[in-house]
Amino acid sequence: MFFQQLVNGLAVGSIYALIAIGYTMVYGILFFVNFAHGDIYMLGTYCAFFIFGFIGIETTGGVISVPQFFAALLPSMLICGAIGMGLEKFAYRPIRNGSRLSAMISALGASLFLCNTAMYLFGSQTKPMPKLFAGEYFTIGGAIVSYIQTAVLIVSLVLMAALHFFIRHTKLGKAIRAVSDDQRAAVLMGIDMDRVISATFAIGSALAGAAGIMVGIYYGAVYPTMGAVAGIKAFTAAILGGIGNIPGAMVGGVLLGIIESLGGAYISFGYRDAIAFFVLIIVLCLMPTGILRKGRT
Protein backbone atom coordinates (compact mmCIF):
# COMPACT_ATOMS: atom_id res chain seq x y z
CA MET A 1 0.00 0.00 0.00
CA PHE A 2 2.88 2.38 0.78
CA PHE A 3 4.17 2.29 -2.78
CA GLN A 4 0.66 2.71 -4.14
CA GLN A 5 0.12 5.83 -2.02
CA LEU A 6 3.50 7.14 -3.10
CA VAL A 7 2.40 6.90 -6.72
CA ASN A 8 -0.92 8.62 -5.99
CA GLY A 9 0.82 11.28 -3.96
CA LEU A 10 3.34 11.93 -6.70
CA ALA A 11 0.62 12.56 -9.28
CA VAL A 12 -1.40 14.91 -7.07
CA GLY A 13 1.76 16.51 -5.70
CA SER A 14 3.11 17.40 -9.13
CA ILE A 15 -0.13 19.31 -9.70
CA TYR A 16 0.22 21.15 -6.40
CA ALA A 17 3.75 21.96 -7.49
CA LEU A 18 2.55 23.52 -10.75
CA ILE A 19 0.10 25.76 -8.90
CA ALA A 20 2.57 26.55 -6.12
CA ILE A 21 5.05 27.97 -8.63
CA GLY A 22 2.66 30.83 -9.40
CA TYR A 23 2.27 31.73 -5.72
CA THR A 24 5.96 31.65 -5.10
CA MET A 25 6.97 33.62 -8.20
CA VAL A 26 4.55 36.44 -7.43
CA TYR A 27 5.57 36.47 -3.79
CA GLY A 28 9.25 36.50 -4.77
CA ILE A 29 8.74 39.75 -6.66
CA LEU A 30 5.84 41.57 -5.04
CA PHE A 31 5.83 40.10 -1.51
CA PHE A 32 2.14 39.36 -1.38
CA VAL A 33 0.04 36.25 -1.80
CA ASN A 34 -2.07 36.29 -4.93
CA PHE A 35 -5.20 34.71 -3.52
CA ALA A 36 -6.87 34.81 -6.93
CA HIS A 37 -4.34 32.28 -8.21
CA GLY A 38 -6.54 29.30 -7.32
CA ASP A 39 -9.36 30.82 -9.33
CA ILE A 40 -7.18 31.08 -12.39
CA TYR A 41 -6.53 27.38 -12.00
CA MET A 42 -10.31 26.87 -11.94
CA LEU A 43 -10.70 28.96 -15.09
CA GLY A 44 -8.10 26.72 -16.73
CA THR A 45 -10.36 23.72 -16.17
CA TYR A 46 -13.33 25.60 -17.62
CA CYS A 47 -11.28 26.59 -20.66
CA ALA A 48 -10.60 22.92 -21.33
CA PHE A 49 -14.24 22.03 -20.64
CA PHE A 50 -15.42 24.45 -23.32
CA ILE A 51 -12.70 23.49 -25.77
CA PHE A 52 -13.72 19.84 -25.46
CA GLY A 53 -17.34 20.86 -25.99
CA PHE A 54 -16.31 22.92 -29.01
CA ILE A 55 -14.47 20.03 -30.66
CA GLY A 56 -17.49 17.83 -30.04
CA ILE A 57 -16.43 15.54 -27.22
CA GLU A 58 -19.10 14.06 -25.01
CA THR A 59 -18.19 15.37 -21.55
CA THR A 60 -20.14 12.70 -19.67
CA GLY A 61 -18.27 9.48 -20.16
CA GLY A 62 -16.35 10.85 -23.13
CA VAL A 63 -12.75 9.90 -23.78
CA ILE A 64 -10.24 12.25 -25.34
CA SER A 65 -7.16 11.33 -27.30
CA VAL A 66 -3.68 12.58 -26.48
CA PRO A 67 -3.67 15.10 -29.36
CA GLN A 68 -7.06 16.37 -28.20
CA PHE A 69 -5.61 16.78 -24.72
CA PHE A 70 -2.83 18.97 -26.05
CA ALA A 71 -5.26 20.82 -28.28
CA ALA A 72 -7.00 21.90 -25.08
CA LEU A 73 -3.88 22.30 -22.92
CA LEU A 74 -2.04 24.85 -25.01
CA PRO A 75 -4.89 27.32 -25.65
CA SER A 76 -6.05 27.02 -22.04
CA MET A 77 -2.55 27.88 -20.84
CA LEU A 78 -2.46 30.88 -23.15
CA ILE A 79 -5.89 32.07 -22.02
CA CYS A 80 -4.98 31.65 -18.34
CA GLY A 81 -1.70 33.48 -18.93
CA ALA A 82 -3.64 36.36 -20.47
CA ILE A 83 -6.14 36.37 -17.59
CA GLY A 84 -3.24 36.47 -15.13
CA MET A 85 -1.72 39.46 -16.93
CA GLY A 86 -5.11 41.19 -16.93
CA LEU A 87 -5.55 40.47 -13.24
CA GLU A 88 -2.19 42.06 -12.46
CA LYS A 89 -2.92 45.07 -14.65
CA PHE A 90 -6.34 45.84 -13.20
CA ALA A 91 -6.25 44.52 -9.64
CA TYR A 92 -2.62 44.95 -8.56
CA ARG A 93 -0.73 47.45 -10.69
CA PRO A 94 -2.81 50.51 -9.71
CA ILE A 95 -2.02 49.87 -6.02
CA ARG A 96 1.52 48.55 -6.41
CA ASN A 97 3.01 51.43 -4.44
CA GLY A 98 0.44 51.05 -1.69
CA SER A 99 0.77 48.82 1.33
CA ARG A 100 0.97 45.06 1.08
CA LEU A 101 -2.29 44.88 2.97
CA SER A 102 -4.15 46.66 0.17
CA ALA A 103 -2.63 44.25 -2.35
CA MET A 104 -3.84 41.34 -0.23
CA ILE A 105 -7.35 42.76 0.06
CA SER A 106 -7.41 43.38 -3.68
CA ALA A 107 -6.33 39.76 -4.18
CA LEU A 108 -9.16 38.47 -2.00
CA GLY A 109 -11.59 40.66 -3.94
CA ALA A 110 -10.24 39.43 -7.26
CA SER A 111 -10.63 35.85 -6.07
CA LEU A 112 -14.29 36.39 -5.15
CA PHE A 113 -14.87 38.22 -8.41
CA LEU A 114 -13.44 35.43 -10.57
CA CYS A 115 -15.18 32.67 -8.63
CA ASN A 116 -18.57 34.38 -8.70
CA THR A 117 -18.22 35.38 -12.33
CA ALA A 118 -17.61 31.73 -13.13
CA MET A 119 -20.71 30.77 -11.12
CA TYR A 120 -22.78 33.35 -12.93
CA LEU A 121 -21.56 32.44 -16.39
CA PHE A 122 -21.14 28.67 -16.11
CA GLY A 123 -23.58 27.77 -13.33
CA SER A 124 -22.70 26.67 -9.82
CA GLN A 125 -23.29 22.94 -10.33
CA THR A 126 -20.48 20.48 -10.92
CA LYS A 127 -20.00 19.53 -14.55
CA PRO A 128 -18.40 16.30 -15.73
CA MET A 129 -15.12 16.32 -17.64
CA PRO A 130 -14.14 13.73 -20.24
CA LYS A 131 -11.43 11.19 -19.49
CA LEU A 132 -7.98 10.88 -21.00
CA PHE A 133 -7.42 7.14 -21.54
CA ALA A 134 -10.36 4.92 -20.58
CA GLY A 135 -9.00 3.90 -17.17
CA GLU A 136 -6.03 1.93 -18.54
CA TYR A 137 -3.25 1.19 -16.11
CA PHE A 138 -0.10 -0.83 -15.57
CA THR A 139 1.42 -2.21 -12.40
CA ILE A 140 4.88 -1.75 -10.94
CA GLY A 141 5.82 -3.58 -7.78
CA GLY A 142 2.20 -4.22 -6.90
CA ALA A 143 1.15 -0.60 -7.29
CA ILE A 144 -1.47 0.31 -9.86
CA VAL A 145 -0.30 3.21 -11.98
CA SER A 146 -2.95 4.59 -14.28
CA TYR A 147 -2.06 6.10 -17.64
CA ILE A 148 -3.60 9.36 -16.57
CA GLN A 149 -1.36 9.50 -13.49
CA THR A 150 1.63 8.89 -15.72
CA ALA A 151 0.47 11.59 -18.11
CA VAL A 152 -0.04 14.09 -15.29
CA LEU A 153 3.42 13.38 -13.97
CA ILE A 154 5.10 13.64 -17.37
CA VAL A 155 3.33 16.83 -18.39
CA SER A 156 4.06 18.44 -15.01
CA LEU A 157 7.72 17.48 -15.14
CA VAL A 158 8.11 18.77 -18.70
CA LEU A 159 6.48 22.08 -17.77
CA MET A 160 8.64 22.44 -14.68
CA ALA A 161 11.79 21.62 -16.64
CA ALA A 162 10.80 24.21 -19.23
CA LEU A 163 10.24 26.78 -16.50
CA HIS A 164 13.56 25.93 -14.91
CA PHE A 165 15.33 26.44 -18.22
CA PHE A 166 13.50 29.71 -18.81
CA ILE A 167 14.35 31.11 -15.38
CA ARG A 168 17.98 29.96 -15.47
CA HIS A 169 19.02 30.68 -19.00
CA THR A 170 16.90 33.31 -20.74
CA LYS A 171 17.37 37.03 -20.42
CA LEU A 172 13.82 37.59 -19.17
CA GLY A 173 14.18 34.72 -16.71
CA LYS A 174 17.36 36.23 -15.30
CA ALA A 175 15.64 39.60 -15.11
CA ILE A 176 12.86 38.00 -13.05
CA ARG A 177 15.47 36.63 -10.66
CA ALA A 178 17.26 39.98 -10.55
CA VAL A 179 14.02 41.80 -9.67
CA SER A 180 13.35 39.20 -7.01
CA ASP A 181 16.84 39.83 -5.54
CA ASP A 182 16.82 43.64 -5.60
CA GLN A 183 14.11 45.67 -7.27
CA ARG A 184 15.80 49.03 -7.01
CA ALA A 185 19.06 47.75 -8.45
CA ALA A 186 17.18 45.96 -11.25
CA VAL A 187 15.38 49.11 -12.30
CA LEU A 188 18.72 50.93 -12.44
CA MET A 189 19.84 48.36 -15.03
CA GLY A 190 17.06 49.49 -17.35
CA ILE A 191 14.86 46.51 -16.53
CA ASP A 192 11.21 47.41 -17.04
CA MET A 193 9.44 46.30 -13.86
CA ASP A 194 6.00 46.34 -15.46
CA ARG A 195 7.17 43.92 -18.11
CA VAL A 196 8.85 41.58 -15.64
CA ILE A 197 5.83 41.53 -13.34
CA SER A 198 3.47 40.94 -16.26
CA ALA A 199 5.61 38.03 -17.44
CA THR A 200 5.66 36.59 -13.93
CA PHE A 201 1.88 36.59 -13.73
CA ALA A 202 1.56 35.18 -17.24
CA ILE A 203 3.88 32.26 -16.50
CA GLY A 204 2.41 31.43 -13.10
CA SER A 205 -1.14 31.62 -14.43
CA ALA A 206 -0.38 29.50 -17.49
CA LEU A 207 1.05 26.79 -15.22
CA ALA A 208 -2.01 27.01 -12.95
CA GLY A 209 -4.18 26.64 -16.04
CA ALA A 210 -2.29 23.51 -17.05
CA ALA A 211 -2.79 22.14 -13.54
CA GLY A 212 -6.49 22.94 -13.77
CA ILE A 213 -6.99 20.92 -16.93
CA MET A 214 -5.13 17.94 -15.58
CA VAL A 215 -7.08 17.96 -12.32
CA GLY A 216 -10.35 18.30 -14.23
CA ILE A 217 -9.52 15.25 -16.29
CA TYR A 218 -8.02 13.34 -13.36
CA TYR A 219 -11.06 13.73 -11.11
CA GLY A 220 -13.56 14.11 -13.98
CA ALA A 221 -15.21 17.24 -12.63
CA VAL A 222 -15.21 21.02 -12.91
CA TYR A 223 -17.00 23.51 -10.60
CA PRO A 224 -16.53 27.21 -9.79
CA THR A 225 -15.25 26.80 -6.24
CA MET A 226 -12.65 24.15 -7.06
CA GLY A 227 -9.89 26.78 -6.85
CA ALA A 228 -10.34 27.40 -3.14
CA VAL A 229 -9.01 24.16 -1.67
CA ALA A 230 -6.49 23.48 -4.42
CA GLY A 231 -5.29 27.06 -4.08
CA ILE A 232 -4.71 26.88 -0.36
CA LYS A 233 -3.01 23.50 -0.68
CA ALA A 234 -0.66 24.83 -3.33
CA PHE A 235 -0.05 27.82 -1.10
CA THR A 236 0.87 25.37 1.66
CA ALA A 237 3.25 23.67 -0.76
CA ALA A 238 4.85 27.04 -1.57
CA ILE A 239 5.30 27.78 2.14
CA LEU A 240 6.64 24.27 2.71
CA GLY A 241 9.30 24.77 0.05
CA GLY A 242 10.11 28.30 1.23
CA ILE A 243 7.98 31.02 -0.32
CA GLY A 244 9.78 32.93 -3.04
CA ASN A 245 11.83 29.89 -3.99
CA ILE A 246 10.85 28.24 -7.29
CA PRO A 247 12.60 24.86 -6.85
CA GLY A 248 11.21 24.94 -3.31
CA ALA A 249 7.65 25.19 -4.64
CA MET A 250 8.27 22.17 -6.86
CA VAL A 251 9.67 20.08 -4.03
CA GLY A 252 7.06 21.36 -1.58
CA GLY A 253 4.21 20.44 -3.93
CA VAL A 254 5.38 16.89 -4.49
CA LEU A 255 6.12 16.45 -0.80
CA LEU A 256 2.70 17.73 0.25
CA GLY A 257 0.99 15.41 -2.24
CA ILE A 258 2.85 12.44 -0.81
CA ILE A 259 2.25 13.41 2.83
CA GLU A 260 -1.42 13.85 2.07
CA SER A 261 -1.78 10.50 0.31
CA LEU A 262 0.10 8.58 2.97
CA GLY A 263 -1.78 10.35 5.74
CA GLY A 264 -5.07 9.70 4.00
CA ALA A 265 -4.24 6.01 3.69
CA TYR A 266 -2.73 5.35 7.11
CA ILE A 267 -4.85 7.66 9.25
CA SER A 268 -8.16 8.19 7.51
CA PHE A 269 -9.09 9.30 4.03
CA GLY A 270 -11.56 11.74 5.53
CA TYR A 271 -8.71 13.65 7.14
CA ARG A 272 -6.82 14.15 3.88
CA ASP A 273 -7.44 17.90 3.67
CA ALA A 274 -6.94 18.35 7.39
CA ILE A 275 -3.51 16.73 7.07
CA ALA A 276 -2.46 19.29 4.47
CA PHE A 277 -3.48 22.16 6.70
CA PHE A 278 -1.84 20.51 9.69
CA VAL A 279 1.36 20.54 7.64
CA LEU A 280 0.83 24.24 6.91
CA ILE A 281 0.48 25.05 10.61
CA ILE A 282 3.49 22.96 11.58
CA VAL A 283 5.69 24.52 8.91
CA LEU A 284 4.59 28.04 9.78
CA CYS A 285 5.29 27.42 13.48
CA LEU A 286 8.53 25.46 13.28
CA MET A 287 10.24 26.53 10.07
CA PRO A 288 8.53 29.57 8.59
CA THR A 289 11.23 29.93 5.95
CA GLY A 290 10.43 26.48 4.54
CA ILE A 291 12.63 23.50 3.85
CA LEU A 292 14.59 25.31 1.14
CA ARG A 293 15.35 28.86 2.18
CA LYS A 294 15.13 31.71 -0.27
CA GLY A 295 18.86 32.09 0.13
CA ARG A 296 20.85 34.96 1.49
CA THR A 297 19.73 38.43 0.56
Place this chain on the structure above:
Amino acid sequence: MEESSPMKLEVEQLTAGYGSIEALHGINLSCSSGEMVAVIGSNGAGKSTALNCICGVVPASYGEVLLDGRDILDEPPHRIAMMGIAQVPEGRRVFPRLTVLENLEMGAYIVRDKAVFGERLEFVYNLFPRLSERQRQNAGDLSGGEQQMLVIGRALMRNPKFLLLDEPSLGLAPMVVENIFEIISGLVGSSEVGIIIVEQNAAMALSIANRGYVLENGRITMEASADELICDERVKAAYIGG
Protein backbone atom coordinates in the same frame (compact mmCIF):
# COMPACT_ATOMS: atom_id res chain seq x y z
CA MET B 1 36.76 58.43 -35.74
CA GLU B 2 33.88 60.83 -35.59
CA GLU B 3 34.34 63.60 -33.07
CA SER B 4 31.16 64.31 -31.14
CA SER B 5 30.61 67.33 -28.94
CA PRO B 6 30.79 66.46 -25.25
CA MET B 7 27.52 65.51 -23.61
CA LYS B 8 26.32 67.34 -20.57
CA LEU B 9 24.30 66.30 -17.56
CA GLU B 10 22.86 69.30 -15.77
CA VAL B 11 20.88 69.46 -12.58
CA GLU B 12 18.97 72.68 -11.99
CA GLN B 13 17.09 73.81 -8.92
CA LEU B 14 16.57 70.19 -7.89
CA THR B 15 14.30 70.05 -4.88
CA ALA B 16 13.16 66.92 -3.10
CA GLY B 17 12.51 65.30 0.20
CA TYR B 18 9.71 64.31 2.47
CA GLY B 19 9.27 61.47 4.87
CA SER B 20 12.45 59.50 5.25
CA ILE B 21 14.20 61.01 2.23
CA GLU B 22 17.04 63.45 2.90
CA ALA B 23 15.96 66.84 1.63
CA LEU B 24 17.38 68.84 -1.27
CA HIS B 25 16.68 72.58 -1.43
CA GLY B 26 17.26 73.50 -5.05
CA ILE B 27 20.71 72.28 -5.98
CA ASN B 28 22.56 72.98 -9.23
CA LEU B 29 25.34 70.82 -10.53
CA SER B 30 26.67 69.66 -13.85
CA CYS B 31 29.00 67.14 -15.38
CA SER B 32 30.37 66.83 -18.91
CA SER B 33 31.50 63.70 -20.63
CA GLY B 34 35.11 62.87 -19.87
CA GLU B 35 34.92 64.81 -16.63
CA MET B 36 34.84 63.61 -13.05
CA VAL B 37 32.91 65.58 -10.50
CA ALA B 38 32.92 64.90 -6.76
CA VAL B 39 30.07 65.76 -4.43
CA ILE B 40 31.26 65.74 -0.85
CA GLY B 41 29.31 66.25 2.30
CA SER B 42 28.46 64.66 5.57
CA ASN B 43 26.01 61.85 6.17
CA GLY B 44 22.43 63.00 5.55
CA ALA B 45 23.43 66.04 3.51
CA GLY B 46 21.36 64.80 0.55
CA LYS B 47 24.09 63.29 -1.60
CA SER B 48 22.31 60.00 -2.25
CA THR B 49 18.98 61.75 -2.78
CA ALA B 50 20.57 63.85 -5.51
CA LEU B 51 21.77 60.76 -7.38
CA ASN B 52 18.47 58.95 -6.84
CA CYS B 53 16.50 61.90 -8.22
CA ILE B 54 18.71 62.00 -11.31
CA CYS B 55 18.04 58.29 -11.86
CA GLY B 56 14.32 58.66 -11.25
CA VAL B 57 14.11 56.25 -8.32
CA VAL B 58 13.22 59.03 -5.87
CA PRO B 59 10.72 61.68 -6.95
CA ALA B 60 11.79 65.30 -7.09
CA SER B 61 9.26 67.98 -6.22
CA TYR B 62 10.80 70.71 -8.33
CA GLY B 63 13.66 71.37 -10.71
CA GLU B 64 15.14 69.90 -13.85
CA VAL B 65 17.56 67.18 -14.80
CA LEU B 66 18.82 67.85 -18.31
CA LEU B 67 20.63 65.26 -20.36
CA ASP B 68 22.04 67.17 -23.32
CA GLY B 69 19.38 69.79 -22.83
CA ARG B 70 16.47 67.38 -22.59
CA ASP B 71 14.55 67.23 -19.32
CA ILE B 72 14.47 63.63 -18.09
CA LEU B 73 13.04 64.22 -14.64
CA ASP B 74 9.64 62.70 -15.36
CA GLU B 75 10.95 59.63 -17.13
CA PRO B 76 10.63 56.27 -15.36
CA PRO B 77 13.96 54.96 -13.98
CA HIS B 78 14.40 52.17 -16.52
CA ARG B 79 14.06 54.71 -19.35
CA ILE B 80 16.67 56.95 -17.74
CA ALA B 81 18.99 53.94 -17.54
CA MET B 82 18.40 53.33 -21.23
CA MET B 83 19.37 56.94 -22.02
CA GLY B 84 22.85 56.23 -20.69
CA ILE B 85 22.82 57.15 -17.02
CA ALA B 86 24.11 54.39 -14.77
CA GLN B 87 24.04 54.58 -11.01
CA VAL B 88 26.18 52.40 -8.82
CA PRO B 89 24.04 52.45 -5.70
CA GLU B 90 25.21 52.85 -2.16
CA GLY B 91 25.71 49.61 -0.29
CA ARG B 92 26.71 47.83 -3.51
CA ARG B 93 23.43 46.00 -4.09
CA VAL B 94 24.66 43.12 -6.21
CA PHE B 95 22.06 40.53 -7.15
CA PRO B 96 23.22 38.04 -4.51
CA ARG B 97 21.64 34.89 -5.92
CA LEU B 98 22.80 35.58 -9.46
CA THR B 99 26.29 34.62 -10.53
CA VAL B 100 28.91 37.25 -11.24
CA LEU B 101 28.45 36.70 -14.96
CA GLU B 102 24.66 36.94 -14.65
CA ASN B 103 25.04 40.19 -12.71
CA LEU B 104 27.11 41.55 -15.58
CA GLU B 105 24.53 40.30 -18.07
CA MET B 106 21.87 42.22 -16.18
CA GLY B 107 24.12 45.28 -16.38
CA ALA B 108 23.93 44.87 -20.13
CA TYR B 109 20.17 44.22 -20.08
CA ILE B 110 19.55 47.02 -22.57
CA VAL B 111 22.38 45.88 -24.88
CA ARG B 112 20.84 43.80 -27.65
CA ASP B 113 23.90 43.25 -29.85
CA LYS B 114 25.79 40.07 -28.85
CA ALA B 115 29.08 41.36 -30.28
CA VAL B 116 28.79 44.59 -28.29
CA PHE B 117 28.05 42.52 -25.18
CA GLY B 118 31.20 40.48 -25.76
CA GLU B 119 33.30 43.61 -26.11
CA ARG B 120 31.90 45.13 -22.96
CA LEU B 121 32.44 41.92 -21.02
CA GLU B 122 36.05 41.83 -22.15
CA PHE B 123 36.46 45.48 -21.18
CA VAL B 124 35.05 44.88 -17.69
CA TYR B 125 37.08 41.70 -17.18
CA ASN B 126 40.22 43.59 -18.20
CA LEU B 127 39.39 46.30 -15.72
CA PHE B 128 38.60 43.82 -12.94
CA PRO B 129 40.38 40.51 -13.65
CA ARG B 130 39.09 39.26 -10.30
CA LEU B 131 35.56 39.18 -11.71
CA SER B 132 36.49 36.89 -14.54
CA GLU B 133 38.05 34.46 -12.06
CA ARG B 134 34.81 34.43 -10.09
CA GLN B 135 32.32 34.59 -12.91
CA ARG B 136 30.48 31.38 -11.98
CA GLN B 137 30.16 32.22 -8.28
CA ASN B 138 27.08 33.72 -6.71
CA ALA B 139 27.59 37.45 -6.22
CA GLY B 140 26.40 37.09 -2.62
CA ASP B 141 29.49 35.01 -1.85
CA LEU B 142 31.99 37.68 -2.94
CA SER B 143 33.96 39.87 -0.55
CA GLY B 144 32.91 43.49 -0.12
CA GLY B 145 35.66 44.75 -2.39
CA GLU B 146 34.79 42.24 -5.08
CA GLN B 147 31.14 43.19 -4.84
CA GLN B 148 32.07 46.84 -5.30
CA MET B 149 34.08 45.90 -8.39
CA LEU B 150 31.11 43.91 -9.61
CA VAL B 151 28.61 46.75 -9.30
CA ILE B 152 30.96 49.18 -11.04
CA GLY B 153 31.60 46.61 -13.76
CA ARG B 154 27.88 45.92 -14.00
CA ALA B 155 27.17 49.60 -14.63
CA LEU B 156 29.96 49.81 -17.23
CA MET B 157 28.50 46.84 -19.13
CA ARG B 158 26.06 49.16 -20.91
CA ASN B 159 28.75 51.72 -21.74
CA PRO B 160 26.95 54.56 -19.99
CA LYS B 161 27.38 58.21 -20.90
CA PHE B 162 27.31 59.13 -17.23
CA LEU B 163 28.30 57.01 -14.28
CA LEU B 164 27.00 58.00 -10.86
CA LEU B 165 28.93 56.45 -7.99
CA ASP B 166 27.30 56.51 -4.58
CA GLU B 167 29.82 56.05 -1.73
CA PRO B 168 32.03 53.47 -3.44
CA SER B 169 34.44 53.44 -0.49
CA LEU B 170 31.80 52.65 2.14
CA GLY B 171 32.70 49.74 4.38
CA LEU B 172 35.83 48.72 2.47
CA ALA B 173 39.39 48.28 3.66
CA PRO B 174 41.71 51.20 2.77
CA MET B 175 43.80 49.08 0.40
CA VAL B 176 40.74 47.94 -1.48
CA VAL B 177 39.46 51.51 -1.68
CA GLU B 178 42.75 52.67 -3.15
CA ASN B 179 42.65 49.94 -5.76
CA ILE B 180 39.09 50.78 -6.76
CA PHE B 181 39.73 54.53 -6.91
CA GLU B 182 42.75 53.93 -9.10
CA ILE B 183 40.55 52.05 -11.55
CA ILE B 184 37.86 54.73 -11.44
CA SER B 185 40.38 57.47 -12.11
CA GLY B 186 41.74 55.42 -14.99
CA LEU B 187 38.25 55.42 -16.52
CA VAL B 188 38.15 59.19 -16.68
CA GLY B 189 41.37 59.41 -18.61
CA SER B 190 40.61 56.61 -21.04
CA SER B 191 36.95 56.98 -21.94
CA GLU B 192 34.24 59.48 -22.71
CA VAL B 193 32.22 58.65 -19.64
CA GLY B 194 31.33 61.48 -17.28
CA ILE B 195 31.47 60.52 -13.62
CA ILE B 196 29.73 62.01 -10.63
CA ILE B 197 31.09 60.56 -7.43
CA VAL B 198 29.38 61.09 -4.10
CA GLU B 199 31.65 60.41 -1.12
CA GLN B 200 32.12 60.89 2.55
CA ASN B 201 35.77 60.10 1.97
CA ALA B 202 36.37 63.61 0.63
CA ALA B 203 40.15 63.48 0.35
CA MET B 204 39.99 60.33 -1.74
CA ALA B 205 37.24 61.62 -4.03
CA LEU B 206 38.83 65.04 -4.57
CA SER B 207 42.21 63.48 -5.29
CA ILE B 208 40.87 61.90 -8.49
CA ALA B 209 38.14 64.43 -9.48
CA ASN B 210 38.37 67.46 -11.75
CA ARG B 211 35.80 69.55 -9.93
CA GLY B 212 33.93 69.32 -6.68
CA TYR B 213 30.81 70.47 -4.90
CA VAL B 214 30.21 70.67 -1.18
CA LEU B 215 26.69 69.70 -0.19
CA GLU B 216 25.47 70.77 3.23
CA ASN B 217 21.93 70.26 4.53
CA GLY B 218 20.53 69.94 1.03
CA ARG B 219 22.29 73.01 -0.38
CA ILE B 220 25.43 73.40 -2.48
CA THR B 221 27.65 75.67 -0.40
CA MET B 222 30.86 75.54 -2.42
CA GLU B 223 31.81 74.78 -5.97
CA ALA B 224 35.39 74.81 -7.20
CA SER B 225 38.10 72.80 -8.89
CA ALA B 226 39.11 69.75 -6.93
CA ASP B 227 42.56 71.17 -6.26
CA GLU B 228 41.11 74.33 -4.78
CA LEU B 229 38.69 72.41 -2.58
CA ILE B 230 41.38 70.11 -1.29
CA CYS B 231 43.39 73.14 -0.13
CA ASP B 232 40.42 75.04 1.26
CA GLU B 233 40.66 75.45 5.03
CA ARG B 234 36.95 74.97 5.62
CA VAL B 235 36.78 71.82 3.55
CA LYS B 236 39.90 70.54 5.25
CA ALA B 237 38.45 71.15 8.68
CA ALA B 238 35.01 69.75 7.99
CA TYR B 239 35.62 66.86 5.61
CA ILE B 240 39.24 65.92 5.37
CA GLY B 241 40.37 66.16 8.93
CA GLY B 242 43.87 67.01 10.06
